Amino acid sequence: MNRLIIINIVRFFILLLVQVLICNHINFMGYINPYIYILFVAFYPIQNNRPLFLVFSFLLGIFIDLFSDSGGIHAAAALTIAYARPIALKFSFGSLYQYTNIKFDAIDLGAKITYIISLTILHHIVLFSLEVFSISKTILVLQKTLFSSIFTILLCFILSVIFSRNTK
Amino acid sequence: MQQIINFIIRNKIFLLFVLLFFISLIFTIQSHSYHKSKFINSANFFTGGIYNTFNNTSQYFNLKSQNQLLSEENNHLKTILYNLEVEKQFPKSSDSTILKETYKLNTANVIRNSYAAKDNILLLNKGENDSIKQDLGVITTKGIVGIIDNTNANYATVISILNTTSKISAQLKKSNHFGTLMWNGDSAKFIQLIDIPKIANIKQGDTIVTSGRSSIFPKNIPIGTVENSKLDNAENYYEVNVKLFNDMTNIEHVYIIKNNDFTEIKNLLNGDNE
Numbered sequence: 001m002n003r004l005i006i007i008n009i010v011r012f013f014i015l016l017l018v019q020v021l022i023c024n025h026i027n028f029m030g031y032i033n034p035y036i037y038i039l040f041v042a043f044y045p046i047q048n049n050r051p052l053f054l055v056f057s058f059l060l061g062i063f064i065d066l067f068s069d070s071g072g073i074h075a076a077a078a079l080t081i082a083y084a085r086p087i088a089l090k091f092s093f094g095s096l097y098q099y100t101n102i103k104f105d106a107i108d109l110g111a112k113i114t115y116i117i118s119l120t121i122l123h124h125i126v127l128f129s130l131e132v133f134s135i136s137k138t139i140l141v142l143q144k145t146l147f148s149s150i151f152t153i154l155l156c157f158i159l160s161v162i163f164s165r166n167t168k
Numbered sequence: 169m170q171q172i173i174n175f176i177i178r179n180k181i182f183l184l185f186v187l188l189f190f191i192s193l194i195f196t197i198q199s200h201s202y203h204k205s206k207f208i209n210s211a212n213f214f215t216g217g218i219y220n221t222f223n224n225t226s227q228y229f230n231l232k233s234q235n236q237l238l239s240e241e242n243n244h245l246k247t248i249l250y251n252l253e254v255e256k257q258f259p260k261s262s263d264s265t266i267l268k269e270t271y272k273l274n275t276a277n278v279i280r281n282s283y284a285a286k287d288n289i290l291l292l293n294k295g296e297n298d299s300i301k302q303d304l305g306v307i308t309t310k311g312i313v314g315i316i317d318n319t320n321a322n323y324a325t326v327i328s329i330l331n332t333t334s335k336i337s338a339q340l341k342k343s344n345h346f347g348t349l350m351w352n353g354d355s356a357k358f359i360q361l362i363d364i365p366k367i368a369n370i371k372q373g374d375t376i377v378t379s380g381r382s383s384i385f386p387k388n389i390p391i392g393t394v395e396n397s398k399l400d401n402a403e404n405y406y407e408v409n410v411k412l413f414n415d416m417t418n419i420e421h422v423y424i425i426k427n428n429d430f431t432e433i434k435n436l437l438n439g440d441n442e
Contacts, residue, residue, distance in 0.1 A: 020218075021218075030356065032284075051180065051184050067219075071195045071199025071200065072193060073196050076196065130196050131285060132286055
């Protein structure tokens with residue numbers, strides 16, 4: 001249990017630094033950036049203290065906002081996916097996920113992809129609608145969501161495969 | 169009362185979610201209004217320090233292009249200097265004693281650039297210790313960059329011209345018709361100039377410069393050239409698409425312009441309003 005806490009703390013800071021120092025400056029095709037810090041929210045232990053989990057996600061978001069001068073958009077988006085995570089879990093791993101004690105390292109590929117995709121799209125919709133902040137530019141929001149999602153999903157998936165300790 | 173407490177305990181997670189979401193919404197709304205993002209900005213000791221350390225390494229990667237820019241600028245300045253020396257030898261009218269230095273320049277490095285978002289903000293490695301204050305203009309050798317927003321002792325944030333909240337007065341170089349520079353959030357290469365009167369004869373390729381009306385920027389700082397123009401809905405004013413001289417995606421060395429008469433002008437204008 002203790003090891004799990006340390007892993008998550010380290011993950012928090014590494015993802016924060018990688019996001020603000022590298023990923024925010026990719027600007028592929030002008031505006032497409034991956035937002036890999038959602039991996040923290042995605043792979044937080046399932047048996048958790050829920051209020052604490054929400055606070056941690058909010059803190060991660062607000063730190064990224066501090067670095068990128070973006071008000072509170074990352075905080076809001078990270079908080080939303082943290083709150084909606086049980087729904088995504090139920091959606092991708094079936095309604096019995098709480099009792100089967102899922103290890104993220106040892107789940108099958110299809111379920112993992114569905115899980116990452118659902119969290120990413122939700123996160124990006126909240127993020128970009130708050131960033132653009134006007135209803136008349138919904139098309140822009142959807143466009144940004146689509147392109148950045150592809151990038152984020154790809155990168156998150158690759159990272160989760162590389163860093164999983166499941167050596168077959 | 170009992171029921172209220174029960175309700176709170178039952179829905180504590182949802183209420184926590186709503187509370188935190190509300191806080192982030194407040195920060196977001198604040199950041200969308202000009203000069204209001206006081207709490208969440210990168211001009212503080214912590215974020216500024218990390219960006220500074222990282223930038224110390226990453227600036228080596230584009231040393232070559234930045235050196236090129238600096239040598240071009242040296243070239244330009246030397247030309248002016250030698251021309252001045254010629255003028256000195258044959259003075260036209262020696263009234264130089266009453267000339268006061270109105271604009272003072274300060275150099276700084278951009279340690280965080282952004283151009284992909286809708287409201288872009290830059291971070292500079294100079295702050296109040298170098299007498300950088302809010303509302304000073306920031307330029308490069310090629311054109312304008314933005315206006316200083318927040319400052320702390322060692323860092324300052326700049327509202328880029330690529331920011332939907334920024335408004336800068338600009339004019340045509342060939343005539344004195346002026347308008348307002350805004351950005352529609354689309355491309356980092358183009359910026360929009362609105363409220364140019366219909367009577368101004370705009371052609372493609374005309375140069376747009378700052379108008380010097382705002383007392384932030386001096387007159388005649390280059391901005392860009394006219395790419396295309398169209399009349400607005402009421403058909404009274406032009407909306408001009410301006411191609412920037414500056415490559416906003418590649419900025420390293422900038423100059424901060426301080427207008428020594430700024431407070432005087434501001435006081436005068438405020439007195440006028442009363």
